[in-house]
Amino acid sequence: MRLLGYIAVMALVTYAIRAIPFVLFRKKINSRFVQDFLYYVPYAVLSAMTIPAVLYATDHIVSAAVGAAVAVVLAFFRRGLLTVALSACGAALAVELVMLYLL
Amino acid sequence: MAELTICDYTRGLRHGIPIALGYLSVSFSFGIAAVSQGLDWWVAVLISMTNLTSAGQVAGLGIITAGGTFLEMALAQFIINLRYALMSLSLSQKLSAKYATLHRAITAFAMTDEIFAVASGEPGEVRPAYMYGLATLPFAGWSLGTLLGGLAGTLLPELLCAVLGLAIYGMFIAIIIPPARDSVGVCAVVVLAAAMSCALRYIPAFSGISSGFSIIICAVLASAAGALVFPRKKQGEEAEQ
Numbered sequence: 001m002r003l004l005g006y007i008a009v010m011a012l013v014t015y016a017i018r019a020i021p022f023v024l025f026r027k028k029i030n031s032r033f034v035q036d037f038l039y040y041v042p043y044a045v046l047s048a049m050t051i052p053a054v055l056y057a058t059d060h061i062v063s064a065a066v067g068a069a070v071a072v073v074l075a076f077f078r079r080g081l082l083t084v085a086l087s088a089c090g091a092a093l094a095v096e097l098v099m100l101y102l103l
Numbered sequence: 104m105a106e107l108t109i110c111d112y113t114r115g116l117r118h119g120i121p122i123a124l125g126y127l128s129v130s131f132s133f134g135i136a137a138v139s140q141g142l143d144w145w146v147a148v149l150i151s152m153t154n155l156t157s158a159g160q161v162a163g164l165g166i167i168t169a170g171g172t173f174l175e176m177a178l179a180q181f182i183i184n185l186r187y188a189l190m191s192l193s194l195s196q197k198l199s200a201k202y203a204t205l206h207r208a209i210t211a212f213a214m215t216d217e218i219f220a221v222a223s224g225e226p227g228e229v230r231p232a233y234m235y236g237l238a239t240l241p242f243a244g245w246s247l248g249t250l251l252g253g254l255a256g257t258l259l260p261e262l263l264c265a266v267l268g269l270a271i272y273g274m275f276i277a278i279i280i281p282p283a284r285d286s287v288g289v290c291a292v293v294v295l296a297a298a299m300s301c302a303l304r305y306i307p308a309f310s311g312i313s314s315g316f317s318i319i320i321c322a323v324l325a326s327a328a329g330a331l332v333f334p335r336k337k338q339g340e341e342a343e344q
Contacts, residue, residue, distance in 0.1 A: 003146065009173050010163045011153035013180040014187075015212055022191035022211035023204060036288075036330035038189040041322055042216070043282065043289050044296040044329070045158050045183050046275040048321035051297035052304055053165075053314075054272040059265045067266070071273040075280035082128050085273030092266040100262075 058092050060099060067092030108232050115236020122217045122237075123244030129157055130245045132270035134252020136161065139264050140168045144253030151249035155215060155242060159183045161271060166315040179315040182322050190219040199228040206231035213238030288333030296325035 050068075058064040071088040079087075130151055137147035142164070154160050159180050166176050191214050198207070210231060218237055222229055256264050283290040299321040303309045312320070 003142075003167065005173060006163065006167050006176055007146070007150055007153060009176045010150065010159065010180050013177050014154050014156055014159055014184050017181065017184050018187045018191050018214040019208055019211035020191075021188045022195050022214065023207045025192055025195060032334060033330050035189070036334050037326050038186055039335060040288065040292045040326040040329040041182070041186050042158070043279050044292050044322040044325040045162075045318060046279050047293040047296040048300040048318050048325070049158060049162060050272050050275045050279075052301050054269065054276075057265075057268045057272055059262075063266065064269060067269045068272065068276065071269075071276040072280060075277045076284065078281050079277070081125060081274045081277045084277035085128070085132065085270040088269045088273035088276075089266045092269050093263070096262055096266060 059096065063092040063095035063099070066095045108230075111230050111232035112236040115233040116239055117236075118221050119218075119237045119240035122215075122221065123240035125217065126241050126244040127248040127251075129271065129274055130248030131252035131255070132267060132274070133157065133160055133164075134249040134254075135256040135259075135264055135267045136252075136271055137164055137249075138253050138256030139268055140164060142167070144250065144257060147253040148246060148250050152242075152246050155213060155245055156184060156187075157271070158275075162315060162318055166313070169313055169315070171313050171315050175313060175315045179319055182319045186216075187214050187219075190214055190216070194219060194222055194229065197223065197225070197229045199230045202229075202231055206234070210234040210238060213242060215241065217241070286333075288329050288335065291333060292325045292329035295328060296321045299324060 054068045055061050055064045058067065067088040070091040071084050074084045074087055133151065134144065134147045137150070138144055150160055150163065154163070162179050162183055163176060166179060191211060194214070195207075213234070218241060222234065222237060225233070256267075259267070279289075279293050283293045300317060303312050303317040303320065
């Protein structure tokens, strides 16, 4: 079954990355480049996954864009994860309702 | 076994409570996203229980629904989750002398950004019982949140599900923006990755590149550029994420 194949590949690769250094290595990485590269990877990944995909996360690009903009502003002012996420959803819902009933 | 003490375990459990609460909400939105993209709720739960990682799971979802290859899935997971190797490496320096290989192999499964951050903050050495305790509630929260999200995605009205799909992206935004404010390097990497991601998506010449490979390309190039142009000043700052 192809679906279970995907899940097995995901789980095995992710586990191997975590377990191999934890079980085998006892030394520290010395290369500054590798250290910095690994430090930046999470931010690059999350950014590339979010933009432009976030624009297609709701039924209309307008509500998604408004929701994303609200999230960016709140995150800029250091609101918590939950606040940012729920506010983005709330803003998008408001836009969807306006489009549904008022336009 | 002498190295598995109740005291260490409960201490870890307590430290895991705030992580578990955070995971509950993130995995809730993963569950909704998975169901809204056509997966069954139990598949979403199975993915969460076997992977225990947010970005990798969302990318995996995209590759599954796009019908990508297994190689693409493996490469995408490798790049996206590569940071865990650094965390495992870093935390392995703090483990107690009697930390058995079997316990290493089991607790390595729970190496997430947050669990790593809390375990690294432990004064002194880290014992297995503490790691088991620390991992217990976040794992439960991650699984339960996915279950609830998956069921809610099946039951809630379509309009509500559609906007709740924004939640996981909202959290990603909340994770990357504050450090981007504080660090020119992070800011440059975030902007560069976003620009490349848009280019790969909208420029017709790149239309053959799937979403999984797009993330791999953007992550590797943007992170390498960041490490070359904006090397960080001090050593040993892994714990700050």
